[in-house]
Amino acid sequence: MRIEYLPLGKNILNQKEVFFVSCAPHVTPWLKQELTACNFPPFEENYTGLFIKATFQDVILLNYKLLSASRILWLIDKFKSSDQKQLYKKLNNIRWSDYFSEKKYITVTSQTNHPSINNSMFLNQLCKDAIVDYYQKNFNIRPDSGPLRSEVVIHIHWQHDQVWVYLDTSGEQLNKHGYRQNPFKAPVQENLAAAIIYATGWDRKSSFINPMCGSGTFAIEAALMAGNSSPLLDRVNFGYMHLFNYDKKIQRQIKSRLEDEKDFTSMPAIIATDNNGYAIKATRENSNRAGVEHYIDMEKCDFKETKIPDDPGVVLVNPPYGERLGEKEDLGALYTSIGDFFKQKCKGKTGFIFTGDLALAKKVGLRTAARIPFFNGTIECRLLKYDLY
Ligand SMILES: C[S@@+](CC[C@H](N)C(=O)[O-])C[C@H]1O[C@@H](n2cnc3c(N)ncnc32)[C@H](O)[C@@H]1O
Known part of the structure:
Protein backbone atom coordinates (compact mmCIF):
# COMPACT_ATOMS: atom_id res chain seq x y z
CA MET A 1 0.00 0.00 0.00
CA ALA A 69 29.91 19.02 21.07
CA SER A 70 30.23 16.05 18.69
CA THR A 169 21.25 17.36 12.49
CA SER A 170 25.05 17.76 12.31
CA GLY A 171 25.67 15.14 9.61
CA GLU A 172 29.42 15.15 9.56
CA GLN A 173 30.53 15.28 13.21
CA LEU A 174 31.28 18.63 14.85
CA ASN A 175 34.63 17.32 16.22
CA LYS A 176 36.50 18.82 13.29
CA HIS A 177 36.25 22.60 13.15
CA GLY A 178 37.42 22.80 9.57
CA TYR A 179 40.53 24.96 9.81
CA ARG A 180 43.10 22.27 10.57
CA GLN A 181 44.39 21.02 7.26
CA ASN A 182 47.93 20.78 8.61
CA PRO A 183 47.73 18.62 11.77
CA PHE A 184 51.52 18.51 12.41
CA LYS A 185 52.01 15.74 15.04
CA ALA A 186 49.65 14.28 17.69
CA PRO A 187 47.08 17.09 17.57
CA VAL A 188 44.22 17.33 20.03
CA GLN A 189 40.76 17.08 18.41
CA GLU A 190 39.31 20.58 18.01
CA ASN A 191 36.17 20.04 20.12
CA LEU A 192 38.30 18.46 22.86
CA ALA A 193 40.63 21.48 22.78
CA ALA A 194 37.62 23.77 23.25
CA ALA A 195 36.37 21.68 26.23
CA ILE A 196 39.86 21.80 27.79
CA ILE A 197 39.94 25.60 27.47
CA TYR A 198 36.50 25.78 29.15
CA ALA A 199 37.88 23.54 31.92
CA THR A 200 40.76 25.98 32.55
CA GLY A 201 38.18 28.65 33.41
CA TRP A 202 40.01 31.16 31.18
CA ASP A 203 38.09 34.46 31.20
CA ARG A 204 38.78 35.35 27.50
CA LYS A 205 40.12 38.74 28.62
CA SER A 206 43.48 37.91 30.20
CA SER A 207 46.40 36.39 28.33
CA PHE A 208 46.34 32.83 26.98
CA ILE A 209 49.78 31.32 26.56
CA ASN A 210 50.34 28.02 24.77
CA PRO A 211 53.96 26.82 24.67
CA MET A 212 54.45 23.53 22.71
CA CYS A 213 51.54 24.60 20.51
CA GLY A 214 51.99 21.92 17.78
CA SER A 215 49.42 22.68 15.08
CA GLY A 216 48.03 25.59 17.15
CA THR A 217 44.67 24.04 18.08
CA PHE A 218 44.47 25.56 21.59
CA ALA A 219 45.58 29.04 20.52
CA ILE A 220 43.17 29.04 17.56
CA GLU A 221 40.19 27.90 19.67
CA ALA A 222 41.11 30.52 22.32
CA ALA A 223 41.29 33.31 19.70
CA LEU A 224 37.92 32.29 18.28
CA MET A 225 36.37 32.26 21.78
CA ALA A 226 37.82 35.68 22.64
CA GLY A 227 36.41 37.06 19.37
CA ASN A 228 32.99 35.48 20.06
CA SER A 229 33.34 33.59 16.80
CA SER A 230 32.98 30.01 15.70
CA PRO A 231 34.93 28.09 13.07
CA LEU A 232 31.73 26.19 12.26
CA LEU A 233 30.31 29.33 10.64
CA ASP A 234 32.42 28.41 7.60
CA ARG A 235 30.88 24.96 7.29
CA VAL A 236 28.57 24.62 4.30
CA ASN A 237 26.99 21.22 4.91
CA PHE A 238 25.04 20.02 7.95
CA GLY A 239 22.70 17.04 8.27
CA TYR A 240 19.67 19.28 8.97
CA MET A 241 19.98 20.81 5.50
CA HIS A 242 18.75 17.52 4.00
CA LEU A 243 15.54 17.32 6.04
CA PHE A 244 12.16 18.74 5.03
CA ASN A 245 12.22 21.22 7.93
CA TYR A 246 15.21 23.02 6.51
CA ASP A 247 14.54 26.63 5.61
CA LYS A 248 17.49 28.22 3.83
CA LYS A 249 16.31 31.76 4.53
CA ILE A 250 16.15 31.20 8.28
CA GLN A 251 19.54 29.52 8.29
CA ARG A 252 21.04 32.52 6.45
CA GLN A 253 19.49 34.91 8.99
CA ILE A 254 20.93 32.91 11.92
CA LYS A 255 24.35 32.77 10.30
CA SER A 256 24.39 36.45 9.52
CA ARG A 257 23.37 37.32 13.09
CA LEU A 258 26.26 35.21 14.40
CA GLU A 259 28.64 36.88 11.92
CA ASP A 260 27.51 40.29 13.30
CA GLU A 261 28.15 39.16 16.86
CA LYS A 262 31.84 38.48 16.18
CA ASP A 263 33.98 41.03 18.00
CA PHE A 264 37.75 41.01 17.63
CA THR A 265 38.19 44.64 18.74
CA SER A 266 39.76 44.11 22.18
CA MET A 267 41.64 40.86 22.03
CA PRO A 268 43.84 39.57 24.89
CA ALA A 269 47.40 38.43 24.26
CA ILE A 270 47.30 34.94 22.73
CA ILE A 271 50.75 33.41 22.43
CA ALA A 272 51.70 30.16 20.69
CA THR A 273 55.28 28.83 20.62
CA ASP A 274 56.96 25.59 19.60
CA ASN A 275 60.61 24.64 19.05
CA ASN A 276 59.74 22.99 15.73
CA GLY A 277 59.50 25.32 12.73
CA TYR A 278 57.01 23.00 11.02
CA ALA A 279 54.66 23.32 14.01
CA ILE A 280 54.76 27.11 13.73
CA LYS A 281 54.14 26.82 9.98
CA ALA A 282 51.11 24.59 10.71
CA THR A 283 49.86 27.05 13.37
CA ARG A 284 50.19 29.91 10.89
CA GLU A 285 48.36 28.05 8.11
CA ASN A 286 45.61 26.74 10.38
CA SER A 287 45.02 30.06 12.14
CA ASN A 288 44.90 31.79 8.76
CA ARG A 289 42.19 29.39 7.65
CA ALA A 290 40.30 30.05 10.90
CA GLY A 291 40.61 33.82 10.29
CA VAL A 292 42.55 34.47 13.54
CA GLU A 293 46.19 34.54 12.37
CA HIS A 294 46.53 38.23 13.28
CA TYR A 295 45.40 37.69 16.86
CA ILE A 296 48.01 35.05 17.72
CA ASP A 297 51.59 35.92 18.53
CA MET A 298 53.58 32.94 17.16
CA GLU A 299 57.24 32.20 17.69
CA LYS A 300 59.61 29.32 17.07
CA CYS A 301 61.47 28.87 20.36
CA ASP A 302 62.04 26.49 23.22
CA PHE A 303 59.06 26.61 25.59
CA LYS A 304 61.29 28.16 28.29
CA GLU A 305 61.85 31.23 26.07
CA THR A 306 58.12 31.95 25.63
CA LYS A 307 57.29 35.61 26.38
CA ILE A 308 55.03 35.82 29.42
CA PRO A 309 52.85 38.94 29.78
CA ASP A 310 52.41 40.49 33.25
CA ASP A 311 48.67 40.09 33.65
CA PRO A 312 47.11 37.09 35.37
CA GLY A 313 46.28 34.60 32.64
CA VAL A 314 46.41 30.97 31.65
CA VAL A 315 49.48 29.00 30.56
CA LEU A 316 48.44 25.73 28.94
CA VAL A 317 51.04 23.15 27.89
CA ASN A 318 50.32 19.91 26.03
CA PRO A 319 53.74 18.22 26.07
CA PRO A 320 54.52 14.98 24.27
CA TYR A 321 53.58 12.00 26.47
CA GLY A 322 55.25 8.98 25.03
CA GLU A 323 52.20 7.07 23.78
CA ARG A 324 52.22 8.89 20.50
CA LEU A 325 55.42 10.88 20.25
CA GLY A 326 59.06 10.05 21.08
CA GLU A 327 60.34 7.86 23.85
CA LYS A 328 59.09 8.00 27.44
CA GLU A 329 62.56 7.92 29.04
CA ASP A 330 63.56 11.28 27.56
CA LEU A 331 60.39 12.95 28.68
CA GLY A 332 60.85 12.94 32.48
CA ALA A 333 63.41 15.74 32.30
CA LEU A 334 61.12 17.74 29.99
CA TYR A 335 58.26 17.56 32.53
CA THR A 336 60.61 18.62 35.35
CA SER A 337 61.69 21.62 33.30
CA ILE A 338 58.03 22.58 32.68
CA GLY A 339 57.63 22.66 36.49
CA ASP A 340 60.71 24.91 36.77
CA PHE A 341 59.40 27.16 33.99
CA PHE A 342 56.03 27.48 35.77
CA LYS A 343 57.76 28.30 39.08
CA GLN A 344 60.30 30.75 37.73
CA LYS A 345 58.58 32.51 34.82
CA CYS A 346 54.82 32.18 35.30
CA LYS A 347 54.19 33.67 38.76
CA GLY A 348 50.66 35.04 39.10
CA LYS A 349 49.32 32.83 36.30
CA THR A 350 47.34 29.60 36.44
CA GLY A 351 49.35 26.82 34.83
CA PHE A 352 47.86 23.74 33.14
CA ILE A 353 49.41 20.61 31.71
CA PHE A 354 47.32 18.34 29.50
CA THR A 355 48.88 14.90 29.44
CA GLY A 356 48.09 11.22 28.98
CA ASP A 357 50.88 10.06 31.28
CA LEU A 358 50.40 10.50 35.03
CA ALA A 359 53.80 9.03 35.87
CA LEU A 360 55.44 11.77 33.78
CA ALA A 361 53.15 14.37 35.38
CA LYS A 362 54.67 13.51 38.79
CA LYS A 363 58.02 14.75 37.47
CA VAL A 364 56.63 18.31 37.29
CA GLY A 365 57.33 18.61 41.02
CA LEU A 366 54.53 21.11 41.81
CA ARG A 367 51.36 20.56 43.83
CA THR A 368 48.30 20.19 41.63
CA ALA A 369 45.26 22.34 42.47
CA ALA A 370 42.99 20.09 40.36
CA ARG A 371 43.22 16.98 38.18
CA ILE A 372 40.47 16.99 35.57
CA PRO A 373 39.87 13.77 33.60
CA PHE A 374 39.51 13.64 29.80
CA PHE A 375 39.98 11.12 27.01
CA ASN A 376 42.09 11.99 23.96
CA GLY A 377 40.79 9.31 21.57
CA THR A 378 41.34 6.12 23.57
CA ILE A 379 44.04 7.60 25.80
CA GLU A 380 42.91 8.53 29.31
CA CYS A 381 44.31 11.97 30.07
CA ARG A 382 44.35 14.58 32.81
CA LEU A 383 44.27 18.34 32.74
CA LEU A 384 46.48 19.24 35.70
CA LYS A 385 46.01 22.65 37.26
CA TYR A 386 48.74 24.54 39.14
CA ASP A 387 48.23 27.79 41.06
CA LEU A 388 51.47 29.67 40.48
CA TYR A 389 52.18 32.17 43.27
C1 LIG B 1 51.60 16.77 21.79
S1 LIG B 1 52.27 17.99 20.70
C2 LIG B 1 51.15 19.35 20.91
C3 LIG B 1 49.93 19.16 20.07
C4 LIG B 1 49.01 20.35 20.06
N1 LIG B 1 48.27 20.49 21.30
C5 LIG B 1 48.04 20.28 18.86
O1 LIG B 1 46.80 20.19 19.07
O2 LIG B 1 48.52 20.28 17.73
C6 LIG B 1 53.70 18.52 21.58
C7 LIG B 1 54.51 19.63 20.93
O3 LIG B 1 55.56 19.99 21.82
C8 LIG B 1 56.65 20.46 21.02
N2 LIG B 1 57.86 20.44 21.86
C9 LIG B 1 58.49 19.35 22.38
N3 LIG B 1 59.55 19.77 23.12
C10 LIG B 1 59.59 21.12 23.08
C11 LIG B 1 60.41 22.12 23.66
N4 LIG B 1 61.46 21.80 24.42
N5 LIG B 1 60.11 23.43 23.43
C12 LIG B 1 59.07 23.75 22.65
N6 LIG B 1 58.23 22.86 22.06
C13 LIG B 1 58.50 21.56 22.27
C14 LIG B 1 56.66 19.51 19.83
O4 LIG B 1 57.31 20.10 18.73
C15 LIG B 1 55.16 19.28 19.60
O5 LIG B 1 54.69 20.19 18.63
Missing part, protein backbone atom coordinates in the same frame (compact mmCIF):
# COMPACT_ATOMS: atom_id res chain seq x y z
CA ARG A 2 1.35 3.40 -0.93
CA ILE A 3 1.03 5.90 1.91
CA GLU A 4 0.33 9.58 1.47
CA TYR A 5 3.44 11.70 1.00
CA LEU A 6 3.20 14.20 3.84
CA PRO A 7 6.39 15.99 4.80
CA LEU A 8 6.29 17.67 8.22
CA GLY A 9 7.88 20.58 6.47
CA LYS A 10 8.06 23.94 8.18
CA ASN A 11 5.19 23.18 10.56
CA ILE A 12 7.56 22.14 13.30
CA LEU A 13 10.14 24.86 12.79
CA ASN A 14 9.06 26.60 16.00
CA GLN A 15 7.95 23.54 17.91
CA LYS A 16 10.10 22.34 20.85
CA GLU A 17 11.57 18.91 20.22
CA VAL A 18 14.01 16.72 22.17
CA PHE A 19 17.65 16.69 21.03
CA PHE A 20 20.60 14.73 22.36
CA VAL A 21 23.85 16.69 22.19
CA SER A 22 26.68 14.16 22.25
CA CYS A 23 30.29 14.67 23.25
CA ALA A 24 33.47 12.77 24.15
CA PRO A 25 33.62 11.03 27.56
CA HIS A 26 34.23 13.53 30.44
CA VAL A 27 33.28 16.52 28.27
CA THR A 28 29.68 16.67 29.59
CA PRO A 29 30.37 19.23 32.40
CA TRP A 30 31.88 21.67 29.89
CA LEU A 31 29.27 21.05 27.22
CA LYS A 32 26.60 21.58 29.88
CA GLN A 33 28.22 24.91 30.73
CA GLU A 34 28.29 25.83 27.04
CA LEU A 35 24.63 24.85 26.52
CA THR A 36 23.53 26.72 29.64
CA ALA A 37 25.40 29.84 28.46
CA CYS A 38 23.42 29.57 25.18
CA ASN A 39 20.16 29.37 27.25
CA PHE A 40 19.59 25.65 26.65
CA PRO A 41 20.04 24.09 30.10
CA PRO A 42 19.94 20.30 29.68
CA PHE A 43 17.11 18.42 31.42
CA GLU A 44 18.92 15.07 31.51
CA GLU A 45 22.45 13.84 30.98
CA ASN A 46 24.57 10.71 30.73
CA TYR A 47 28.23 9.87 30.15
CA THR A 48 28.13 10.66 26.42
CA GLY A 49 25.93 13.74 26.23
CA LEU A 50 22.98 15.84 27.29
CA PHE A 51 19.30 16.08 26.41
CA ILE A 52 17.84 19.52 25.64
CA LYS A 53 14.53 20.85 24.41
CA ALA A 54 14.87 23.15 21.45
CA THR A 55 13.28 24.12 18.17
CA PHE A 56 14.69 23.16 14.79
CA GLN A 57 15.76 26.81 14.39
CA ASP A 58 17.62 26.71 17.72
CA VAL A 59 19.46 23.66 16.50
CA ILE A 60 20.67 25.50 13.40
CA LEU A 61 22.20 28.04 15.79
CA LEU A 62 23.65 25.39 18.11
CA ASN A 63 25.29 23.51 15.23
CA TYR A 64 27.23 26.72 14.49
CA LYS A 65 27.96 27.66 18.08
CA LEU A 66 28.76 24.58 20.16
CA LEU A 67 32.51 24.14 20.21
CA SER A 68 32.73 21.14 22.56
CA ARG A 71 26.71 15.70 17.23
CA ILE A 72 23.24 17.16 17.73
CA LEU A 73 20.71 14.34 17.36
CA TRP A 74 16.96 14.89 16.95
CA LEU A 75 14.95 12.25 18.81
CA ILE A 76 12.15 11.21 16.43
CA ASP A 77 11.08 7.94 18.04
CA LYS A 78 11.64 5.80 21.12
CA PHE A 79 10.33 2.26 21.53
CA LYS A 80 11.02 -1.12 23.07
CA SER A 81 12.50 -3.95 21.06
CA SER A 82 13.73 -7.26 22.38
CA ASP A 83 15.10 -8.76 19.16
CA GLN A 84 16.34 -7.89 15.68
CA LYS A 85 13.11 -8.87 13.93
CA GLN A 86 11.09 -6.52 16.12
CA LEU A 87 13.65 -3.76 15.65
CA TYR A 88 13.46 -4.09 11.85
CA LYS A 89 9.66 -4.04 11.93
CA LYS A 90 9.40 -0.98 14.17
CA LEU A 91 11.99 0.94 12.16
CA ASN A 92 10.24 -0.05 8.93
CA ASN A 93 6.98 1.35 10.33
CA ILE A 94 8.37 4.86 10.97
CA ARG A 95 7.08 7.36 8.36
CA TRP A 96 10.54 8.31 7.14
CA SER A 97 9.03 10.22 4.23
CA ASP A 98 7.72 12.77 6.75
CA TYR A 99 11.34 13.76 7.35
CA PHE A 100 13.31 13.39 4.13
CA SER A 101 12.90 12.66 0.45
CA GLU A 102 13.59 9.28 -1.13
CA LYS A 103 16.16 11.06 -3.32
CA LYS A 104 18.48 11.62 -0.37
CA TYR A 105 21.65 9.60 0.24
CA ILE A 106 21.39 8.04 3.69
CA THR A 107 23.97 6.98 6.24
CA VAL A 108 23.08 4.91 9.31
CA THR A 109 25.20 4.91 12.46
CA SER A 110 24.39 2.92 15.58
CA GLN A 111 25.43 2.03 19.07
CA THR A 112 24.26 -0.98 21.07
CA ASN A 113 24.97 -3.28 23.96
CA HIS A 114 22.34 -5.80 22.80
CA PRO A 115 23.62 -9.41 23.22
CA SER A 116 22.39 -10.43 19.75
CA ILE A 117 24.71 -7.91 18.05
CA ASN A 118 28.46 -8.26 18.15
CA ASN A 119 29.23 -6.07 15.17
CA SER A 120 27.93 -2.50 14.85
CA MET A 121 28.25 -2.73 11.03
CA PHE A 122 25.65 -5.48 11.13
CA LEU A 123 23.25 -3.28 13.14
CA ASN A 124 23.83 -0.37 10.72
CA GLN A 125 22.97 -2.70 7.84
CA LEU A 126 19.81 -4.01 9.53
CA CYS A 127 18.56 -0.47 10.27
CA LYS A 128 19.50 0.76 6.80
CA ASP A 129 17.54 -2.13 5.23
CA ALA A 130 14.46 -1.26 7.34
CA ILE A 131 14.57 2.36 6.11
CA VAL A 132 15.37 1.59 2.45
CA ASP A 133 12.67 -1.11 2.40
CA TYR A 134 10.19 1.47 3.69
CA TYR A 135 10.84 3.65 0.62
CA GLN A 136 10.79 0.61 -1.66
CA LYS A 137 7.40 -0.46 -0.25
CA ASN A 138 5.78 2.99 -0.38
CA PHE A 139 7.48 4.76 -3.28
CA ASN A 140 8.99 1.91 -5.24
CA ILE A 141 12.45 3.45 -4.99
CA ARG A 142 15.53 2.53 -2.96
CA PRO A 143 17.45 5.56 -1.63
CA ASP A 144 21.18 5.45 -2.15
CA SER A 145 23.09 4.69 1.06
CA GLY A 146 26.63 4.38 2.38
CA PRO A 147 29.06 5.64 5.02
CA LEU A 148 29.65 9.20 3.75
CA ARG A 149 27.46 11.25 6.18
CA SER A 150 27.05 13.74 3.36
CA GLU A 151 23.23 14.03 3.45
CA VAL A 152 20.74 12.35 5.81
CA VAL A 153 22.34 10.66 8.82
CA ILE A 154 20.22 8.39 11.04
CA HIS A 155 21.51 7.25 14.41
CA ILE A 156 20.07 4.26 16.28
CA HIS A 157 20.84 3.69 19.95
CA TRP A 158 19.76 0.26 21.26
CA GLN A 159 20.37 -0.17 24.97
CA HIS A 160 18.97 -3.35 26.63
CA ASP A 161 15.44 -3.46 25.14
CA GLN A 162 15.08 0.31 24.61
CA VAL A 163 15.63 1.93 21.21
CA TRP A 164 16.16 5.63 20.52
CA VAL A 165 15.86 6.75 16.88
CA TYR A 166 17.58 9.97 15.93
CA LEU A 167 18.11 12.14 12.87
CA ASP A 168 21.61 13.61 13.08
